[in-house]
Amino acid sequence: MLDFVSTRRDVLRTGGALVVAFTFADAALPALAESSSSRKTVESDEVDGFLSIDADGRVTVYSGKVDLGTGLRTALTQIAAEELDVSLDRVGLIQGDTELTPDQGPTWASLSIQIGGMRIRQAAATARKALVEMAAARLGVLATELRIEDGLIKGGDKSISYAELVGGGSFSLKIDKDVPVKDPTSYTIAGKSVPRLDIPSKVTGRFTYMQDFRIEGMLHGRVIRPLAIGARLESVDETSLNGIPGLIKVVREGNFLGVVATTEWGAIQATRKLKATWSNWEGLPEQARLWDYVRATKINSDKVTANVGDSTKALRDAPKHISATYDFAIHTHGSIGPSCAVVEINQGKITCWSASQGTHRLRRQLAAMMDVPLDNVHCLFIEGSGCYGRNGHEDAAGDAALLSRAVGGKPVRVQWMRADEHGWDPKGPPILVDLRAGVNDEGGIIAWESEFFVPGDGLAPMSLVAATLAAVPPTPITEPYRYGNPDIMTTNSAIPYTFPNIKTVAHLLAETPFRWSWVRSPGRLQNAFANECFVDELAAFVGADPLDFRLSHLNDPRGAELLRRLASLAKWEQRRSPRKSHQNDVVAGRGISYAKDFPSPTYVGAVADIEVDRRSGEIRVQRFFVVHDCGQVINPDGVRNQIEGNIIQTLSRTLKEELLFDRSAVTSLHWATYPILTFPEVPDVIIELVDRPTAKPSGAGEPAAAVVPAAVSNAVFDALGVRLRSVPFTPAKVLAAIESSARRPSREL
Amino acid sequence: MPTSVSLDVNGRVVTVEVDDPGMPLLYALRDNLQLKGPRFGCGLGQCGTCAVLLDDEPVLACEISLTKAANKKVVTLEGLGSPEKPSPVQQAFIDEQAAQCGYCLNGMIIHATALLAKTMNPTIPEIKKALADDLCRCGTHLRIIRAVQRAARRA
Numbered sequence: 001m002l003d004f005v006s007t008r009r010d011v012l013r014t015g016g017a018l019v020v021a022f023t024f025a026d027a028a029l030p031a032l033a034e035s036s037s038s039r040k041t042v043e044s045d046e047v048d049g050f051l052s053i054d055a056d057g058r059v060t061v062y063s064g065k066v067d068l069g070t071g072l073r074t075a076l077t078q079i080a081a082e083e084l085d086v087s088l089d090r091v092g093l094i095q096g097d098t099e100l101t102p103d104q105g106p107t108w109a110s111l112s113i114q115i116g117g118m119r120i121r122q123a124a125a126t127a128r129k130a131l132v133e134m135a136a137a138r139l140g141v142l143a144t145e146l147r148i149e150d151g152l153i154k155g156g157d158k159s160i161s162y163a164e165l166v167g168g169g170s171f172s173l174k175i176d177k178d179v180p181v182k183d184p185t186s187y188t189i190a191g192k193s194v195p196r197l198d199i200p201s202k203v204t205g206r207f208t209y210m211q212d213f214r215i216e217g218m219l220h221g222r223v224i225r226p227l228a229i230g231a232r233l234e235s236v237d238e239t240s241l242n243g244i245p246g247l248i249k250v251v252r253e254g255n256f257l258g259v260v261a262t263t264e265w266g267a268i269q270a271t272r273k274l275k276a277t278w279s280n281w282e283g284l285p286e287q288a289r290l291w292d293y294v295r296a297t298k299i300n301s302d303k304v305t306a307n308v309g310d311s312t313k314a315l316r317d318a319p320k321h322i323s324a325t326y327d328f329a330i331h332t333h334g335s336i337g338p339s340c341a342v343v344e345i346n347q348g349k350i351t352c353w354s355a356s357q358g359t360h361r362l363r364r365q366l367a368a369m370m371d372v373p374l375d376n377v378h379c380l381f382i383e384g385s386g387c388y389g390r391n392g393h394e395d396a397a398g399d400a401a402l403l404s405r406a407v408g409g410k411p412v413r414v415q416w417m418r419a420d421e422h423g424w425d426p427k428g429p430p431i432l433v434d435l436r437a438g439v440n441d442e443g444g445i446i447a448w449e450s451e452f453f454v455p456g457d458g459l460a461p462m463s464l465v466a467a468t469l470a471a472v473p474p475t476p477i478t479e480p481y482r483y484g485n486p487d488i489m490t491t492n493s494a495i496p497y498t499f500p501n502i503k504t505v506a507h508l509l510a511e512t513p514f515r516w517s518w519v520r521s522p523g524r525l526q527n528a529f530a531n532e533c534f535v536d537e538l539a540a541f542v543g544a545d546p547l548d549f550r551l552s553h554l555n556d557p558r559g560a561e562l563l564r565r566l567a568s569l570a571k572w573e574q575r576r577s578p579r580k581s582h583q584n585d586v587v588a589g590r591g592i593s594y595a596k597d598f599p600s601p602t603y604v605g606a607v608a609d610i611e612v613d614r615r616s617g618e619i620r621v622q623r624f625f626v627v628h629d630c631g632q633v634i635n636p637d638g639v640r641n642q643i644e645g646n647i648i649q650t651l652s653r654t655l656k657e658e659l660l661f662d663r664s665a666v667t668s669l670h671w672a673t674y675p676i677l678t679f680p681e682v683p684d685v686i687i688e689l690v691d692r693p694t695a696k697p698s699g700a701g702e703p704a705a706a707v708v709p710a711a712v713s714n715a716v717f718d719a720l721g722v723r724l725r726s727v728p729f730t731p732a733k734v735l736a737a738i739e740s741s742a743r744r745p746s747r748e749l
Numbered sequence: 750m751p752t753s754v755s756l757d758v759n760g761r762v763v764t765v766e767v768d769d770p771g772m773p774l775l776y777a778l779r780d781n782l783q784l785k786g787p788r789f790g791c792g793l794g795q796c797g798t799c800a801v802l803l804d805d806e807p808v809l810a811c812e813i814s815l816t817k818a819a820n821k822k823v824v825t826l827e828g829l830g831s832p833e834k835p836s837p838v839q840q841a842f843i844d845e846q847a848a849q850c851g852y853c854l855n856g857m858i859i860h861a862t863a864l865l866a867k868t869m870n871p872t873i874p875e876i877k878k879a880l881a882d883d884l885c886r887c888g889t890h891l892r893i894i895r896a897v898q899r900a901a902r903r904a
Binding site: 068071072100170195196198199200201202203204205206207208211245246263264265266268271327334335336337338378383384385386387388415417420526637641642644645646647648649670671672676677678679680682684685 | 751760762767768769772776777780783784785786787788789790791792793795796798806825826827829830831832835839841843847848849850851852853854858874876877878880881882884885886887888889890891892893894895
């Protein structure tokens with residue numbers, strides 16, 4: 001059964017290391033069961049940090065990067081199996097266990113293959129080289145004359161298996177970054193559309209999500225959040241819970257309020273019946289004036305992301321100008337399964353099971369919040385409902401820790417209700433972009449300037465809701481190293497096009513109204529939206545075909561190839577936008593968008609075919625054509641799956657999603673007030689993958705999101721000649737844009 | 750006061766002890782019977798992840814009380830098939846690799862199974878309509894539609 005070992009007995013047998021393993025053969029690996037007394041290394045420069053081979057020759061991969069629903073588990077298994085020359089069913093994977101897996105930073109920024117997977121590849125290649133050298137010595141055959149078949153090293157008429165060489169032992173080897181890796185043209189496992197390992201158990205109800213995880217003696221916790229985000233808890237009337245069966249405790253710490261009960265239903269009823277009074281608090285900006293608020297927010301610093309020539313002078317000298325402002329609404333992260341975690345505290349040792357995308361980081365946060373040494377916290381990842389970058393899983397873990405401590409350390413499961421998730425999960429931040437360009441008399445673009453209002457310090461840990469409510473004094477989290485660019489929200493603000501004078505500046509804001517989420521392609525999505533729409537505005541302004549215009553300002557052969565392939569896939573017909581106007585109520589349009597999506601970079605382009613109903617303002621997206629180049633592809637069907645997901649999820653965000661709030665709290669607390677795209681509204685997605693087997697792999701989890709909003713906006717312009725510059729493109733905004741355009745001279749954009 | 754309620758789940762008659770027979774069926778399935786197919790998504794009847802078949806009709810287990818489910822046949826995702834012997838719809842989801850996180854798939858498969866029991870060869874609009882109330886956040890819709898088409902062809 002594709003499942004993990006989760007009984008107390010197993011916890012004891014593995015010396016406290018609860019083993020969560022998945023294999024092709026659906027057997028839980030007894031990894032480390034025999035070596036319970038010694039701790040496995042989690043050093044990220046050690047082969048043993050990432051790999052072990054047991055006495056039966058089965059390989060266990062230890063990954064700090066975790067599968068958030070993307071199929072990563074399968075792809076990492078493919079990478080390890082390929083590089084070690086073993087069959088897939090010999091390889092199991094343990095992910096996100098702070099006592100077993102190296103700290104590879106959180107699972108973010110589409111880095112899991114390109115950074116995490118490549119580290120595993122290096123570890124596997126180092127191990128393979130060492131195994132071959134050991135075999136050469138043992139067999140008395142030159143290493144160059146040996147070959148490997150499924151973990152069996154053969155030379156002449158002799159052979160020796162991995163298990164015989166190292167089975168159950170350790171490598172005690174540093175990872176060699178320069179170790180030769182296999183020639184990709186010889187691959188038999190990587191680069192193939194291997195079926196995902198988790199799907200059979202997921203479609204039959206056998207898979208254990210975090211939300212399904214149960215341990216013996218476990219109690220059920222629920223949280224009662226303040227009615228206003230910054231409200232003070234004034235009083236709690238515990239007598240309101242008289243008669244709730246199984247109620248164990250009402251837990252109050254500062255403004256943190258929760259209940260613990262023996263049954264889940266008892267805990268739910270308790271949260272509904274508990275009478276508590278909260279102070280008033282109205283510290284949120286007025287939603288109707290959100291963009292004024294963003295524009296007025298203190299700027300901590302500016303980051304110039306591109307500076308070519310002298311854009312100030314060029315703009316001043318330009319005979320023609322064009323400018324526009326784009327904005328992108330606040331989005332709820334919105335996992336379908338609300339966040340969930342289980343924590344128990346045994347003799348001062350905290351064990352936390354959660355679907356956290358960064359268990360090592362969560363461990364540091366929990367140690368700080370609970371004021372215990374780091375060694376006393378053990379965090380284990382169990383896959384949960386889809387996470388697209390920072391949802392509420394860590395917060396649920398914080399809640400469970402406080403509740404467990406309040407009941408003597410007994411294991412407590414906290415399951416957020418839907419309103420907890422919609423109300424308190426981190427939010428995609430509001431982003432505002434100003435753009436301007438100068439055009440010469442010949443229709444040449446001589447200057448491009450842009451300013452992005454984005455949150456700063458995108459990689460810092462988000463404070464746990466429980467810690468904030470309980471007013472735990474903040475303890476700085478010391479991270480051993482940082483991964484990626486802390487100014488993550490500035491990515492894609494520079495443009496992939498060549499103009500003689502360019503200046504793009506990101507204003508890194510001191511605050512944003514809500515705790516913010518990295519929900520899929522953070523910053524990269526919003527910034528590319530503004531840029532790719534404004535490029536389209538320029539093409540229209542100078543009367544150029546939008547695809548030609550991009551190609552003529554692209555000095556990047558890989559990008560140009562991608563755009564040409566996109567033109568061919570979508571059967572692009574060269575012409576200027578908007579198309580000839582006609583007076584039908586329903587008008588068709590087609591828009592294009594392109595991104596060289598950093599930090600990967602992955603190249604992606606899309607053409608959207610839409611219809612817009614000028615009476616209702618409704619946009620119907622019929623199809624998306626996507627060409628995607630992420631270098632070496634590990635699992636082509638997995639990449640296609642991610643692209644489809646990016647397009648559909650981002651189309652949902654583009655057309656429908658907008659957080660609603662008043663001065664006190666979020667008011668869109670469920671799916672009726674925060675609708676997302678449904679089946680009747682999904683477009684077809686036609687995909688072409690550019691496979692470059694010998695190139696480095698780059699990200700696929702997010703890049704295709706970046707091209708979606710602009711492709712739709714540009715298609716609407718193509719259809720109606722009006723620009724949509726504010727996500728989401730609701731019918732009301734479309735109607736307003738039509739009306740506003742009718743009132744203005746047609747040449748003014 | 751604990752109450753015993755008798756349920757017929759996946760062909761077996763079982764008794765669950767609960768404090769409140771007005772409790773939604775979902776919690777009895779998940780907590781008392783340790784089933785994992787029906788999922789908690791919203792508890793408000795808005796997302797479809799908790800769907801089960803009740804006397805062959807799809808219902809949302811977060812909305813129906815235990816009392817109302819007693820004496821009726823409940824079939825959950827587990828009751829349709831197993832990894833070793835998946836139902837035709839489940840097999841079609843495997844064949845089409847129709848999952849990302851997969852958390853929503855319970856509702857998709859229950860509703861698709863109910864659709865195919867009544868409609869032999871559904872059109873794509875019919876499939877979309879039948880699944881219109883099942884939410885998927887990962888964007889797996891196209892694969893799910895293909896899986897239902899595949900299952901229909903096989904039936």
